[in-house]
Amino acid sequence: MDVRNCKECKRLFNYIGGVQLCDACKDKLEDKFQEVKNYLWDNPKATVKEISEANDVSTNQLRQWIREERLELADDSPIAITCENCGKKIITGRYCQDCKNKMARGLTKEFGLEKKAPEPEPPKKKESDKMRFLQK
Numbered sequence: 001m002d003v004r005n006c007k008e009c010k011r012l013f014n015y016i017g018g019v020q021l022c023d024a025c026k027d028k029l030e031d032k033f034q035e036v037k038n039y040l041w042d043n044p045k046a047t048v049k050e051i052s053e054a055n056d057v058s059t060n061q062l063r064q065w066i067r068e069e070r071l072e073l074a075d076d077s078p079i080a081i082t083c084e085n086c087g088k089k090i091i092t093g094r095y096c097q098d099c100k101n102k103m104a105r106g107l108t109k110e111f112g113l114e115k116k117a118p119e120p121e122p123p124k125k126k127e128s129d130k131m132r133f134l135q136k
């Protein structure tokens, strides 16, 4: 059995994976989510900061909900969420519709290549980066 402290209230609870929250806090978070959803419905142009302050929820939590596609932003929302693959502005999730379509069509290999392309660095450069860091 995996017993952990709840991230929110610090009480011990049986951890079954996923978020590190006890059942009570999970319920509270779910209520909060509904609150935020209603708030966004009434205030489609609210910024992350405004939503966070009005609903007493962290901006990290808000962004997580958006990335999980639980919250959907209005088209003219000032909150900038961008596709993790091409950088286009999106309203929910991690990728734009185009990229999602490409992935669905089984072009995921292409993604792998695109992601790797800018990365290959000679190991020497990494070493000097580290040294610069240490000298600070």
Ligand SMILES: [Zn+2]
Pocket: 006, 007, 008, 009, 010, 011, 021, 022, 023, 024, 025, 026
């Ligand atoms: Zn708790």
Ligand SMILES: [Zn+2]
Pocket: 083, 084, 085, 086, 087, 088, 095, 096, 097, 098, 099, 100
């Ligand atoms: Zn995209």
